[in-house]
Amino acid sequence: MAKVMITGANGNIGVVLTEHLKKNHDLTLVDVDFSNLSDSLLEGTTYLNLDLVKRENWDGLLLDIEYVIHLAGDPSPEADFYDTLLDLNYKVPHNLFESAIRSDVKRIIFASSVHAIMGYPKNVQVKTSDYPKPADPYGVSKVYMEALASYHAFTSNQEAIGIRIGGFDSTIEPGVTDLDGLSMHLSKRDMCHLIDCCLAAKLDEPFLLVNGVSNNRFPRMDISQAHFDIGYTPQDDAFTMLQDGVLDFKKEDAVEMDPAE
Numbered sequence: 001m002a003k004v005m006i007t008g009a010n011g012n013i014g015v016v017l018t019e020h021l022k023k024n025h026d027l028t029l030v031d032v033d034f035s036n037l038s039d040s041l042l043e044g045t046t047y048l049n050l051d052l053v054k055r056e057n058w059d060g061l062l063l064d065i066e067y068v069i070h071l072a073g074d075p076s077p078e079a080d081f082y083d084t085l086l087d088l089n090y091k092v093p094h095n096l097f098e099s100a101i102r103s104d105v106k107r108i109i110f111a112s113s114v115h116a117i118m119g120y121p122k123n124v125q126v127k128t129s130d131y132p133k134p135a136d137p138y139g140v141s142k143v144y145m146e147a148l149a150s151y152h153a154f155t156s157n158q159e160a161i162g163i164r165i166g167g168f169d170s171t172i173e174p175g176v177t178d179l180d181g182l183s184m185h186l187s188k189r190d191m192c193h194l195i196d197c198c199l200a201a202k203l204d205e206p207f208l209l210v211n212g213v214s215n216n217r218f219p220r221m222d223i224s225q226a227h228f229d230i231g232y233t234p235q236d237d238a239f240t241m242l243q244d245g246v247l248d249f250k251k252e253d254a255v256e257m258d259p260a261e
Contacts, residue, residue, distance in 0.1 A: 008072030115139035153207035
C-alpha cells in the first residue's frame with residue numbers, strides 16, 4: 001500500500017481519484033477546504049486544510065509520502081495571471097518540487113492540460129513530442145509546469161510524469177457537444193486507469209509527458225505513446241457513447257483528425 005498525497009483533492013478529478021485510490025493506497029488529501037465532501041469519502045484518509053501558496057505549509061508535508069498526485073491550481077482557461085495563476089499555477093508547483101527534492105518522494109504525477117497545445121488547428125492530432133502551443137495564459141502556466149518538472153528531473157533526479165488532461169468527464173449531450181469536445185473527452189474510468197498506470201510505470205528517464213484522453217475515434221492528442229510507455233489502454237470512446245446520427249453536426253464542423261499533420 002503506497003503512501004500517496006493528492007493536492008487539490010477537493011476538485012472534480014481529486015474526488016474521483018480519492019474514491020478510486022483509497023481502497024488500495026494510504027491517502028493524504030490536501031486542499032483549502034473539505035467541508036463540502038461527505039464523511040464516507042474522507043473516511044480512511046488523512047485530510048489537511050492547507051494553503052499551498054504559503055511556503056511554510058510545506059514544512060514536513062511530504063514526510064513519508066511516496067507519490068504526489070498534483071492537481072491543485074486554477075483550471076480555468078479564463079484565469080488571470082495576477083488574480084490566480086501566479087499563486088496557484090506558478091508558486092505552488094515551485095513549492096512542490098522544491099519540497100520534493102528535499103524529501104523521499106519517488107514520483108510526482110501532475111496535471112498538465114490539453115490547453116498546452118490548443119494553439120494547433122483542430123484537425124491536427126498533437127503528440128507530446130510536438131512543440132507546445134498554448135492558446136491562453138492558463139495553457140502557458142501548464143507549459144511552465146512541464147518545463148519545471150523536466151528541470152528538476154534532469155538536475156535533481158526527481159521523477160515526474162505530466163498528464164496533458166483533455167476534457168475530464170466532459171458533457172456528451174446532443175445539441176451541446178461538438179466534435180472538438182468529443183475528441184478531447186477523458187472519462188472517469190480512463191482517468192483512474194491512467195493514474196494507475198502512472199503509479200506503476202517504470203521509467204527509462206526521470207521525466208515523462210503523456211496525453212490524457214479516452215480512446216476517442218478521433219483523439220485530439222495522440223495516446224499511442226502513453227500506451228507503449230506506461231501501458232495506458234483506455235476503454236471509452238466519446239463518439240460511440242452517442243447513437244449514430246444523434247448529433248446533428250453542421251457540415252463545416254465535421255473535420256476529421258489527421259494524425260499525419
